[in-house]
Amino acid sequence: MQFRDLKAQYKALKTEIDAGIQAVIDSSAFILGKPVAELEDKLAAYVGRKHCVACGNGTDALQLALMTWGIGPGDAVFTSDFTYFASAGTASILGAAPVLVDIDLATFNMSPAALEQQIQRVLAEGKLAPKVIVPVDLFGQPADYDSILPIAEKYGLKVLEDGAQGFGGSIRDKRACSFGNMSTTSFFPAKPLGCYGDGGAVFTDSDEEDARLRSLRAQGKSPVDKYDNREIGMNSRLDTLQAAILLPKFRAFADHELDDVNRVADWYTQRLQNRFVTPTVLPGFLSSWAQYTILLEDRAARDAMQARLKGQGIPSMVYYPRGLHQQEAYRWMDLCDDLYPNTVEATKRVLSLPMHPYLTESDVEQICKVLLG
Numbered sequence: 001m002q003f004r005d006l007k008a009q010y011k012a013l014k015t016e017i018d019a020g021i022q023a024v025i026d027s028s029a030f031i032l033g034k035p036v037a038e039l040e041d042k043l044a045a046y047v048g049r050k051h052c053v054a055c056g057n058g059t060d061a062l063q064l065a066l067m068t069w070g071i072g073p074g075d076a077v078f079t080s081d082f083t084y085f086a087s088a089g090t091a092s093i094l095g096a097a098p099v100l101v102d103i104d105l106a107t108f109n110m111s112p113a114a115l116e117q118q119i120q121r122v123l124a125e126g127k128l129a130p131k132v133i134v135p136v137d138l139f140g141q142p143a144d145y146d147s148i149l150p151i152a153e154k155y156g157l158k159v160l161e162d163g164a165q166g167f168g169g170s171i172r173d174k175r176a177c178s179f180g181n182m183s184t185t186s187f188f189p190a191k192p193l194g195c196y197g198d199g200g201a202v203f204t205d206s207d208e209e210d211a212r213l214r215s216l217r218a219q220g221k222s223p224v225d226k227y228d229n230r231e232i233g234m235n236s237r238l239d240t241l242q243a244a245i246l247l248p249k250f251r252a253f254a255d256h257e258l259d260d261v262n263r264v265a266d267w268y269t270q271r272l273q274n275r276f277v278t279p280t281v282l283p284g285f286l287s288s289w290a291q292y293t294i295l296l297e298d299r300a301a302r303d304a305m306q307a308r309l310k311g312q313g314i315p316s317m318v319y320y321p322r323g324l325h326q327q328e329a330y331r332w333m334d335l336c337d338d339l340y341p342n343t344v345e346a347t348k349r350v351l352s353l354p355m356h357p358y359l360t361e362s363d364v365e366q367i368c369k370v371l372l373g
């Protein structure tokens with residue numbers, strides 16, 4: 001059994017994917033060939049943004065967005081403490097200060113109450129200028145934008161949605177990667193929409209931001225002349241090959257895979273909800289199930305269960321074993337566990353189960369038998 005079965009997906013889409021790859025090789029347009037622009041148009045239309053700018057990976061997407069806003073030293077960037085490192089690391093790389101925010105244990109997403117406390121603390125300290133909130137759509141469920149956007153408005157902050165895990169999710173009729181001022185996603189192979197290597201994208205409704213992003217992903221070039229460099233940028237484009245792979249994968253995603261993972265999640269929840277804390281999807285929210293994560297009683301129970309699953313050939317993962325405030329790279333910030341009670345609780349109790357659109361009900365039955373046995 002696979003944690004995320006990319007081979008089953010390839011088998012289902014092989015004809016289209018192989019043809020797409022071959023067409024790119026035949027064209028020799030490996031950098032910013034036609035499939036890249038086609039993908040950008042399709043993804044922007046799908047999420048409901050005016051522009052999509054594809055780039056090298058989800059980390060670069062976050063960095064490009066922050067660079068577009070000129071974020072740097074002296075600026076505070078608020079993000080979740082319980083996330084992949086890039087949500088905060090990209091602020092640090094630009095010399096800005098990540099300010100880590102505790103989560104709600106029910107959704108694993110940024111707690112709006114903790115966010116407001118952190119904003120007020122930074123304002124009271126007077127050392128940093130609050131600039132951006134980076135909410136993370138963790139495990140596929142959009143963050144609580146109904147609460148976060150009014151807080152951003154109240155304090156005059158921009159919102160950058162880290163939708164690396166969130167692509168395909170929604171709140172009512174609004175799709176992930178359309179919340180806040182800009183959004184990013186990742187096409188890392190294991191994400192809800194993944195390619196066969198690294199890839200990412202930034203979404204915006206602003207023509208100016210779109211132009212700046214396109215410049216910054218290519219060494220700060222002018223719109224017309226590649227060798228006229230207007231500012232310091234990155235080299236971060238999505239390979240044409242990856243765009244060609246993503247086009248049929250996106251078709252399958254929109255056509256049935258998003259429904260399929262939601263069906264798999266229901267199969268799990270029906271079987272597990274009486275014995276474990278199963279994922280909470282808020283009313284009106286849809287998850288794209290980057291992960292299906294349950295909570296066990298404590299660390300000992302979690303570790304024992306992971307070992308038991310492994311003994312039966314069933315892979316599971318601990319996302320995440322530590323909060324960002326516990327990372328060595330951020331030790332200098334000297335943040336204590338007391339500030340992050342829900343993150344600390346989650347790190348001890350979470351267990352993510354195999355999740356992908358090609359899981360069958362009998363696979364889920366087999367996994368749940370071990371969990372319930």
Ligand SMILES: *Cc1c(COP(=O)(O)O)cnc(C)c1O
Nearest residue numbers: 057058059084086087164186188
């Ligand atoms: C994967 C991920 C990223 C980074 O994406 P890459 O394509 O791996 O660089 C950023 N944020 C979150 C929440 C992620 O899960």
